[in-house]
Amino acid sequence: MAKLLLFDGHSIMNRAFYGVPDFTNSEGIHTNAIYGFLNILFKVLDTEKPDHIAVAFDVHAKTFRHEKYEEYKGTRKPMQDELRQQIPLIKEVLKSMDISVFEMAGFEADDILGTLSLDAEQKSMEVTVVSGDRDLLQLASDKVKISMPKTSKGVTTVEDYYDKDVVEKYKVTPKQFIDVKALMGDSSDNIKGVAGIGEKTATNLIVTYGSIDGIYEHIEELKNGRAKTNLIEGKEDAYFSRFLVTIKRDVPIDYKMDDLKIVNFYTADAYEYMKRFEFKSFLQRFDFDSSEVEVNYEFAEVSDFNEVVDLLEKMKKSKELAISIIKENGESVALSLCDGSDKAYFIPFEYFVTEDMVFSSLAEIDPNKTHIVSMSVKDLLKDIDFKYKEDGVSIKDSSKSFDDVSIIAYLLDPLKNEYTYDSIANNVLGINVPAREELIGKNKIKELMYSDRDKVCKLACFESFVCAHAYKEAKKKLDELGMLKLYEDIERPLLFVLNDMEKEGIRVKKEELVSYSEKLAQSIEVIEKKIYEEAGEEFNINSPKQLGVILFEKLGMPGGKKTKTGYSTNASVLEKLAADYPFVNDILEYRSLTKLKSTYADGLTNYIAEDGRIHGKFNQTVTATGRLSSNDPNLQNIPIRMELGKAIRKVFVPKDGYAFVDADYSQIELRILTHMSGDEVLIESYKEDEDIHKITASKVFNVPLDEVTKELRSRAKAVNFGIVYGISSFGLGENIGISRKEADTYIKEYFKTYPGIEEFLNHFITEAKDKGYIKTMYGRIRPVPEIKSSNFMQVKFGERIAMNSPIQGSAADIMKIAMINVYDELRKSGLDAKILVQVHDEILVECKKKDAERISKLLKDTMESAASLSVDLEVEVNTGDNWLDAH
DNA sequence: GTCCTCACG
DNA sequence: ACGTACGTGAGGACG
Numbered sequence: 001m002a003k004l005l006l007f008d009g010h011s012i013m014n015r016a017f018y019g020v021p022d023f024t025n026s027e028g029i030h031t032n033a034i035y036g037f038l039n040i041l042f043k044v045l046d047t048e049k050p051d052h053i054a055v056a057f058d059v060h061a062k063t064f065r066h067e068k069y070e071e072y073k074g075t076r077k078p079m080q081d082e083l084r085q086q087i088p089l090i091k092e093v094l095k096s097m098d099i100s101v102f103e104m105a106g107f108e109a110d111d112i113l114g115t116l117s118l119d120a121e122q123k124s125m126e127v128t129v130v131s132g133d134r135d136l137l138q139l140a141s142d143k144v145k146i147s148m149p150k151t152s153k154g155v156t157t158v159e160d161y162y163d164k165d166v167v168e169k170y171k172v173t174p175k176q177f178i179d180v181k182a183l184m185g186d187s188s189d190n191i192k193g194v195a196g197i198g199e200k201t202a203t204n205l206i207v208t209y210g211s212i213d214g215i216y217e218h219i220e221e222l223k224n225g226r227a228k229t230n231l232i233e234g235k236e237d238a239y240f241s242r243f244l245v246t247i248k249r250d251v252p253i254d255y256k257m258d259d260l261k262i263v264n265f266y267t268a269d270a271y272e273y274m275k276r277f278e279f280k281s282f283l284q285r286f287d288f289d290s291s292e293v294e295v296n297y298e299f300a301e302v303s304d305f306n307e308v309v310d311l312l313e314k315m316k317k318s319k320e321l322a323i324s325i326i327k328e329n330g331e332s333v334a335l336s337l338c339d340g341s342d343k344a345y346f347i348p349f350e351y352f353v354t355e356d357m358v359f360s361s362l363a364e365i366d367p368n369k370t371h372i373v374s375m376s377v378k379d380l381l382k383d384i385d386f387k388y389k390e391d392g393v394s395i396k397d398s399s400k401s402f403d404d405v406s407i408i409a410y411l412l413d414p415l416k417n418e419y420t421y422d423s424i425a426n427n428v429l430g431i432n433v434p435a436r437e438e439l440i441g442k443n444k445i446k447e448l449m450y451s452d453r454d455k456v457c458k459l460a461c462f463e464s465f466v467c468a469h470a471y472k473e474a475k476k477k478l479d480e481l482g483m484l485k486l487y488e489d490i491e492r493p494l495l496f497v498l499n500d501m502e503k504e505g506i507r508v509k510k511e512e513l514v515s516y517s518e519k520l521a522q523s524i525e526v527i528e529k530k531i532y533e534e535a536g537e538e539f540n541i542n543s544p545k546q547l548g549v550i551l552f553e554k555l556g557m558p559g560g561k562k563t564k565t566g567y568s569t570n571a572s573v574l575e576k577l578a579a580d581y582p583f584v585n586d587i588l589e590y591r592s593l594t595k596l597k598s599t600y601a602d603g604l605t606n607y608i609a610e611d612g613r614i615h616g617k618f619n620q621t622v623t624a625t626g627r628l629s630s631n632d633p634n635l636q637n638i639p640i641r642m643e644l645g646k647a648i649r650k651v652f653v654p655k656d657g658y659a660f661v662d663a664d665y666s667q668i669e670l671r672i673l674t675h676m677s678g679d680e681v682l683i684e685s686y687k688e689d690e691d692i693h694k695i696t697a698s699k700v701f702n703v704p705l706d707e708v709t710k711e712l713r714s715r716a717k718a719v720n721f722g723i724v725y726g727i728s729s730f731g732l733g734e735n736i737g738i739s740r741k742e743a744d745t746y747i748k749e750y751f752k753t754y755p756g757i758e759e760f761l762n763h764f765i766t767e768a769k770d771k772g773y774i775k776t777m778y779g780r781i782r783p784v785p786e787i788k789s790s791n792f793m794q795v796k797f798g799e800r801i802a803m804n805s806p807i808q809g810s811a812a813d814i815m816k817i818a819m820i821n822v823y824d825e826l827r828k829s830g831l832d833a834k835i836l837v838q839v840h841d842e843i844l845v846e847c848k849k850k851d852a853e854r855i856s857k858l859l860k861d862t863m864e865s866a867a868s869l870s871v872d873l874e875v876e877v878n879t880g881d882n883w884l885d886a887h
Numbered sequence: 888g889t890c891c892t893c894a895c896g
Numbered sequence: 897a898c899g900t901a902c903g904t905g906a907g908g909a910c911g
Contacts (some may be wrong), residue, residue, distance in 0.1 A: 543909055544891055561892075565910095570892060595893060599906055625903060627896085634905045637895035645894080669896095669902095722901065731901030792898055804902045808896095812903095840896040840903085889908075890910085 004120040004260065005050035006113050008131030009057035009101070012037050013090060015132040015149055017083045025278045029553055032084040034090050035279060039131065040149050042285065044158070045265075048128050052120070052260040056102040056112035057087075085817040093277075096269035100260055107251050110135060117144050123257060135189075135798075136180070138247055140166050140174040140179040172206050182242035191241050194234035201227055212238055230249045237379065267568035286432045292822050295431050295469065296345045301453075305352040315339055320371040324361070324421075325383055328445040332383065334783045336460030338468040344461035348449060353522045359384050367401035375421060377404040378495045378620070388496070394824050396493040405467050408418045408474045410621035411483050415783055419621055428470040428477070433537045438709045482779045490778065491620065497823045498628075500562045504846075506635070506836045507612030508604060509651040513612050515599035516647055524593045527586055534583045540563045541590055544569045559583055559861050560809065592644060599647045600639060618838065626780045626812040628838060636839045637754035640887065649884035659852040660886035661833075663859040663877045664842035667692060668811045669724045675869035676777065679756025688869045693717040699753045700746065719750050723757065724807055725801025751756075761803045768802035776809035778865075814873070815841065818866035825862050831855065844883065852879045 013269070016036025025032050049199060091101050092560055102112045112134070115462065117127045125146040129136055140146050146161040166174050183202035185193020203226075209215045215222075222228040229407050231238070266286045274282045301312050315321055318339035326334045326712050332355040338344040349355045361387045363370065373378045388398045406419040409427075416423075422435040435719075439455045440448065478484045532538045535554070541545045548567030551557045558579055562568030574584045607614045616635040630636040638652070639645025654660050674682045681699075688710050689695040689705065697708045697716035708716075715736055722732040733743035751758040767782040768774050784807040787798030819838060826833045826845070833847035833855050843863070847855045856877045863875045880886030 182897065540909080542892095542907090545909075565890065568891090591893080598908080599894070604908070625901065629904055631905060634895080637893090637905070639894060641895080725902040728901060730899075735901065793900075796898090797900075800901070808903065811896095842896080842906085888911090891908090892906100894904100894906085 001054065001127055002120075003048065003050040003126040003128070004052040004054070004116070004257075005044065005048055005114055006127060006129045007041065007055040008129065008133060009055045009090070009112060010087070010109060011041055011132040012149070013083065013087060014132060016040065017086070019555055021151065022082065025276065029277070030090070030434070031085060031089075031277045031279075033083055033086040033297050034093060034277060037090055038093070038279065038282060040284070043829055044128070044130055046157075050128065051124070052257065053118060053262055054100045054102060054260045056109040056116075057091065057101065058109045059103050059105050085452060089393055090127050091269065093273045096264040096267060096273055098263055098267060099265070100255070102253065103253075104251065104253070107248065108197075111248035111251045112253065113255055114139055114249040115251040115768055118249040119257065119592050125257075135245070135247065137161055137166050137170075138174045138178045149393065162304055171203055172339045176206045176211065178245050179242060180206050181245045182212060182238055185241060186245075191244055191823075192237050193241050194230055194238050195663055196226060196230040196472055197234075212242055245797075247614070255256070266432065268426050268430050268432055280437075283435070287806070288324065295429060296342045297461075297465055299346060299465075300343065301346040301348070301457055303348055303350060303353060307362075308347055308353050308358070311337075311347070312358065315345075316362065316365050316370065318370060320373060321365070322464040322469065322471075323380060323384070324372040324375065324460050324467065325461035326445060326456060327381065329762050333445050333449065334456060334460055336457075336464040338464035338466045342751055344465040344468075346457040346460050348453075348456075355383075363387070367398070371401055371403070373403045373405065373471050375404075375406050375419070375463060375467060377402050378499045378502075381496070381499045391548070394493075395496050395827075396489060396824075397818060399493040399496055400488070402492065403471045403475070404492065404495055405471050405474065407488060407495065408471065408478060412474070412477055412481070413490065413778070413783065414621075414624050414626070414781070415785075421463040424470050424474065425462070425466045428474045429466065433459065433466065481781060482775075483781065486779050488811070490813065490820065493820050494816050495620060497819050497838060498620060500823070501837065502615055502617055504614035504834045504836055505609065505611065506844075506846075507613050507653050507655050509604060509610055509653055510608050510612065512651045513605050513648075514610075516651070520593055520597040520601055524590065524597065527590050527593065531583075531586050531590060533885060534586065535670075541587065542594065547587065551577070551584070551587075555581070557584075592642065596639065596648065600645070604633055604648075604651075616837075624801075625778060626782075626809040626816075627840060628812070628816075635837050638883070646884050649887070651881045652883035653881060654846045657849060659849045659879055659881065660787065661845045661847060661852055661855045661859060661877060661879050662842060662883070662886035663845070663856075663863055663875050664839075665811075665863065666874045666876055668814065668841050668873065669807050670720055671869060671871045671873060672777070672810045672814070673724060673757070673760075674806050675753075676810065677756045677760035678870065679760070681752045682754045682757065683870055684783050690874075693720060696720060696750075696753070700749045715746070719746055722747070723761075724752065726803035727761075728796070728800065740869075745871055764802045764806055765799050768798065774806050774864070776806050776813050778810065778813040780809050781805075783811060811841065814867045815843075818863045819843065821862045821866060822859060825858050826855075829854070829858060841886070844886070 013033050017033035020032040020036035022032050028435050028843060086706065090787040104112060113129055113136065117129055118128045121141060128147055129139060129144065130147045130149065132148055136146050140161050140163045142163055146160045148161070150157050150159060163174050166172070166177060169315050171176060172180055180202045181191065183194050183197045183205065184199050185191045204530070205215050209218055215333045219228070246379065274286065317624040320340045322338045325332055325335045332349055334348040335358060336344055336345060336346050347353060347358060349358065356438050365386060365387045366388055369781065373388065388401060390398065405424060409419040409424055420435060422433050423443045425433045436459055438460045445456055475484060477486070478487050478791050528541065531541060535550050539550055541547060545566050547569050551565050551569065552559055559567065559573060559577065574588050577584045578588070604614060607616070609615055614633065614635070616630055617632050618630050620628060622629040626750050639648045662875065671686070674686060674758045685699070686692060691715050694708050695705065696719070698705045700716055700719065701712050719734060719738045722735070727747055728743040729740045729747055733748065764774050768787045772785065772788065773781050773783040782796045784801050786794045787802060789795055789798065815838065819835065822835060822843060826835070831847060831851045831854070833845055833851060834847050835843055837844040843859065845855055845859060856879060860875045860877045864873045867873065878886050
């Protein structure tokens with residue numbers, strides 16, 4: 001028999017809100033009532049297994065019973081905002097689950113429930129109404145069950161009432177229940193009832209006479225007394241109250257029972273809500289198996305040695321192959337393959353099936369015949385030594401045999417923190433698959449291989465399955481956004497360049513690093529003692545909190561609070577204090593010494609591999625603007641500015657007989673700004689004099705070129721930087737220590753000097769506001785959601801992003817092109833020369849000493865011709881025996 | 888895990 | 897009236 005499940009929306013939200021402890025998701029949205037509601041919903045679904053469902057809400061969130069009680073007691077508070085905010089959200093969630101939500105002006109949720117339940121009853125369906133409201137009991141019958149959730153001591157139980165249960169508990173039938181309430185009234189519901197008649201009297205009367213009509217038919221039979229008088233005087237009240245209490249069952253709802261049919265709750269949209277609200281425990285319900293998706297799949301484990309060999313031979317011949325390797329602590333545990341069919345295979349590395357065997361077998365794949373797809377091809381190349389390089393073939397052409405799903409996803413939305421197969425499945429294929437977290441959680445993969453191997457199998461197979469099935473569609477999206485060329489000509493070939501850089505690593509003199517660390521330790525000890533002496537006590541100098549107390553409270557320095565948590569003690573604050581309190585210079589020195597020791601001297605030492613080299617990583621899917629980032633260790637922030645730190649750069653050296661050639665773009669961002677804006681004056685400036693800061697100073701401050709002082713030049717330089725960063729008078733003023741007003745006149749003068757720049761920057765702000773994103777010269781997209789914020793600060797921030805990102809991003813594009821071209825040119829030259837490191841506008845190459853000059857020229861020429869702008873790109877090249885001297 | 892600080896571009 | 901320059905990663909303190 002068909003079964004309909006009805007939910008009383010507000011009532012259950014109210015129960016949930018007060019029954020579940022208050023919590024929020026990371027966006028700060030209160031979600032406890034939503035959570036509690038869904039908890040009850042899922043619980044009832046599991047036990048009732050209905051095939052139809054609907055939820056009813058009042059149009060105007062009526063005051064809840066709970067609060068009415070408080071109102072009655074004279075302590076009424078407005079419906080809590082935390083609950084009110086969750087009402088529209090639960091409706092959205094329900095709609096995302098394809099659950100019909102009813103709300104009708106002029107009718108209460110009760111009336112909707114009454115009408116739907118009656119309709120279902122007449123269609124011979126079973127009905128369950130879930131509500132916390134006793135009034136609903138009048139709907140109970142042998143077909144209609146009222147379920148009332150009760151929470152006590154954190155455990156939710158459900159009390160069920162058919163008509164007979166109502167009789168058992170209240171001595172009256174559901175119909176009579178209406179009359180009882182009409183007589184006794186309900187102050188919290190504004191039901192007057194008959195004055196002087198309470199629950200006991202009302203129940204007795206109805207039991208005796210059957211109904212209010214019955215009472216008045218036999219009113220004379222009642223023995224004289226208070227009750228009789230009250231009833232006679234309150235007859236009108238009684239009937240009017242009954243009208244109010246009676247739930248309508250004939251509301252004109254425009255619907256068909258079929259609309260309420262349950263198809264599939266576990267939709268992609270609903271899944272997104274669960275993730276957004278961080279309801280981890282519900283995510284399991286969205287298991288791929290239980291959701292009805294159009295994509296079929298089959299996962300099979302292959303562990304028998306001979307079967308693995310056969311499978312590998314077969315897969316190696318397929319036209320396309322997605323590969324996923326499962327690792328834990330750097331150790332390969334298993335692998336999955338999917339050839340684009342519905343089937344994915346799981347191969348654990350066990351017994352005779354070793355990773356070496358599988359990897360070397362797969363390395364025989366001919367990339368010209370088999371298209372290789374993976375979440376991270378760069379990582380894949382670390383394990384499997386594909387023969388993709390061919391003499392005389394550019395890396396761009398070689399890379400055509402591969403596709404990297406993470407990079408594609410990154411280009412589509414560069415603001416994400418990570419790119420996982422489950423979000424790609426969702427965004428590209430529109431299906432839900434369990435995320436790694438749901439499958440593995442905090443468990444150790446190696447342990448799961450024994451206890452719950454299916455989880456690991458799913459992890460591996462979903463990844464290869466999704467890669468194989470999503471990459472074409474994802475590339476289509478790239479194409480629609482005009483980024484296919486960016487991907488195929490720049491990002492995809494670049495991953496091979498980066499892989500070679502990471503494999504190559506860079507030599508570091510370990511002994512010198514260690515002895516430098518010891519030297520630093522001695523200096524630190526000396527200055528530490530001095531600081532304690534001057535402070536008059538020992539404290540943790542590394543703790544900004546403790547330091548703040550010492551400086552601003554104990555020693556009474558001016559400066560006060562600045563951060564949320566306490567005093568600001570950063571370098572710019574301390575430098576201002578240093579003029580009056582020489583003592584803080586010791587703090588500054590202590591800071592730079594300990595930074596140097598922990599992050600660089602000691603930090604880098606830990607990364608030196610067996611081959612005496614550091615193999616840092618260069619990430620392609622991290623930054624919002626398109627730049628690379630580097631970690632483990634970060635090779636893009638090795639000290640160079642401060643004298644003391646230069647010693648660190650010196651320990652980076654070429655191998656014996658080799659030299660470093662370092663090439664860096666001079667002012668690439670400013671040149672790009674000039675080019676993109678098309679400002680004639682700035683273009684002319686670059687042609688007039690190569691010192692752009694000096695000539696800017698001359699023009700902006702209106703002094704002859706040869707009278708530009710160092711001070712003026714440096715201010716002009718700061719303005720130039722400011723322009724690139726998305727100028728603000730406050731920021732500029734702060735940076736060069738002038739008033740905001742003064743900074744403002746600088747900016748105005750700058751825009752007067754270069755009128756094209758202001759127009760150009762405004763153009764990007766408009767575009768970001770209009771489209772929600774901006775683009776670089778090569779079509780790379782950066783979304784700017786901040787610009788649509790209701791928060792003033794956020795909007796301003798968005799505007800600066802809109803001004804800066806096209807410039808920074810275009811510079812990143814050009815540098816990437818340069819790297820690919822340099823890579824190809826180096827290979828073509830036949831010389832033993834490798835790119836080791838990239839630092840945004842700088843490339844470091846290691847080559848034989850005798851080739852240094854040739855390589856220098858190659859680098860300069862190649863990098864300068866990476867893009868043709870209205871202002872020439874300029875590259876400075878240097879050679880040296882260490883990174884410092886080469887720079 | 889988050890904040891602060893600081894190294895680089 | 898709000899409270900900042902743009903983009904990163906690492907180490908130490910602290911809850």
